[in-house]
Amino acid sequence: MDIFDINDLPFPQSLPEFQRLFPDEIACAGYLERARWIGGFMCPACQEIGEPFRISTRPGVLVCRKCRHEEGLTVGTVMERSHTPLSTWFWAAYLVATQTPGISAVQFQRQLRLRRYETAFGILHKLRAGMVRPDQDRIGGPPANHVEVDEVLIGGKTRGEGRGVHHKTLVTAAVEVRRREPGTAQDKRKDGRYAGRVRLAVAPDRSADSLCGFVQSAVMPGTLIVSDDWSGYGNLRKLGYDHHAIAECGDPEIAEEFMPMIHLVFSNLKTWLNGTHHGVSPKHLQAYLNEFTFRFNRRFHPFNAFRSLLGIAGGAETPTYAALYSSDWIHPTCSGCMS
Numbered sequence: 001m002d003i004f005d006i007n008d009l010p011f012p013q014s015l016p017e018f019q020r021l022f023p024d025e026i027a028c029a030g031y032l033e034r035a036r037w038i039g040g041f042m043c044p045a046c047q048e049i050g051e052p053f054r055i056s057t058r059p060g061v062l063v064c065r066k067c068r069h070e071e072g073l074t075v076g077t078v079m080e081r082s083h084t085p086l087s088t089w090f091w092a093a094y095l096v097a098t099q100t101p102g103i104s105a106v107q108f109q110r111q112l113r114l115r116r117y118e119t120a121f122g123i124l125h126k127l128r129a130g131m132v133r134p135d136q137d138r139i140g141g142p143p144a145n146h147v148e149v150d151e152v153l154i155g156g157k158t159r160g161e162g163r164g165v166h167h168k169t170l171v172t173a174a175v176e177v178r179r180r181e182p183g184t185a186q187d188k189r190k191d192g193r194y195a196g197r198v199r200l201a202v203a204p205d206r207s208a209d210s211l212c213g214f215v216q217s218a219v220m221p222g223t224l225i226v227s228d229d230w231s232g233y234g235n236l237r238k239l240g241y242d243h244h245a246i247a248e249c250g251d252p253e254i255a256e257e258f259m260p261m262i263h264l265v266f267s268n269l270k271t272w273l274n275g276t277h278h279g280v281s282p283k284h285l286q287a288y289l290n291e292f293t294f295r296f297n298r299r300f301h302p303f304n305a306f307r308s309l310l311g312i313a314g315g316a317e318t319p320t321y322a323a324l325y326s327s328d329w330i331h332p333t334c335s336g337c338m339s
C-alpha cells in the first residue's frame with residue numbers, strides 16, 4: 001500500500017536529528033531532488049540525464065544542461081506555487097507525520113513563530129487534502145481479513161430541541177481485522193487481533209443506498225463483512241459480499257465481542273476530534289476523517305507518512321485558503337463516491 005519502499009533517504013528519529021538533516025532551504029531542496037529522481041536528475045522537457053545547473057539564490061530550481069529547461073522541485077507537490085519556505089513545509093509534514101494526535105493550526109503557528117494564523121491553517125489544510133489519494137484501494141480482500149462495518153454520530157450537541165440527534169453528523173466506517181502471527185509477543189492481546197486499514201466517510205443517512213454505497217466504495221467485493229443487523233446492510237450479499245450480521249449489537253458486551261476493532265476506531269476518532277481540534281464543524285469533518293484515516297493506516301510507518309505528505313501529496317488537488325472559506329472546496333471523501 002505504501003508508495004515509497006525505497007530506503008535510500010534518511011528519516012529523522014528526533015527533533016535534533018531533523019534540524020541536522022534539514023538545516024536550510026538547500027538541504028530541503030536536496031531531499032526533494034533525491035526523492036523525485038532516485039537515479040539522478042532527468043530533464044522532464046528533453047529527457048536528458050545528468051547533473052543539472054544549480055542557482056544558488058533559487059535552491060528550488062534545477063536547470064537542464066542541454067535544453068536549459070528550468071524545473072521547479074515543488075512542481076506537482078503540495079508546495080507548488082507556495083511562498084512559504086520549504087523548511088516550514090518540512091517542519092509541518094514532520095510534525096503532522098510524527099505527532100500521534102496531530103497538531104492544531106494554533107500550535108503550529110506558535111511553534112514555528114509564523115506571523116499569520118492563515119499561513120499555518122493553509123499549510124495544515126493543504127497537507128490534509130494530500131492525505132487522500134484519489135485512486136485509493138478498497139480494503140479487505142483475502143478471507144482471513146474480514147472487515148467490520150458500522151456507523152457513528154459525531155459532534156454537535158442538542159440544545160433545547162428535545163430528544164434526537166440534531167446537529168450530529170453520521171459517519172460510516174469500515175476496518176480490516178487482522179491477526180498477529182501465533183507465537184509473537186503481541187498475539188496474546190485481544191486474541192491476537194488488531195486493526196488493519198480503515199475507511200471513513202460522512203454519510204447522508206442510514207438508508208440502504210447510503211450504507212451499501214459506502215461499503216461498495218470502500219471494501220473489495222467478496223470480503224466477509226461483519227455488521228449489526230440493521231436493514232440498511234441487508235443487500236450486501238446481493239452486492240457480492242459475504243455478510244455476517246450480528247443481532248443485539250446495541251449491547252456493549254456483544255458489540256465488544258463481535259466488532260471490537262470498529263469500536264476502538266470510533267473511540268480513538270472521538271477522542272482525537274475532541275482533544276486536538278475541540279470539535280469540528282460538519283463542513284470540515286470529511287477533511288478530518290481523511291487525516292484520521294491517513295494517520296491510522298500509517299501509524300506504524302511515520303516515514304511513509306512524511307514522504308507521502310511531501311511527495312505524493314502533490315498529486316491531489318489542494319485548496320486555497322479563500323476556497324476553504326467560500327465552500328467551493330469539496331473535501332475528497334474516502335473514495336470519491338459519497339460526496
Ligand SMILES: [Zn+2]
Nearest residue numbers: 043046064067
Ligand atoms: Zn532538458
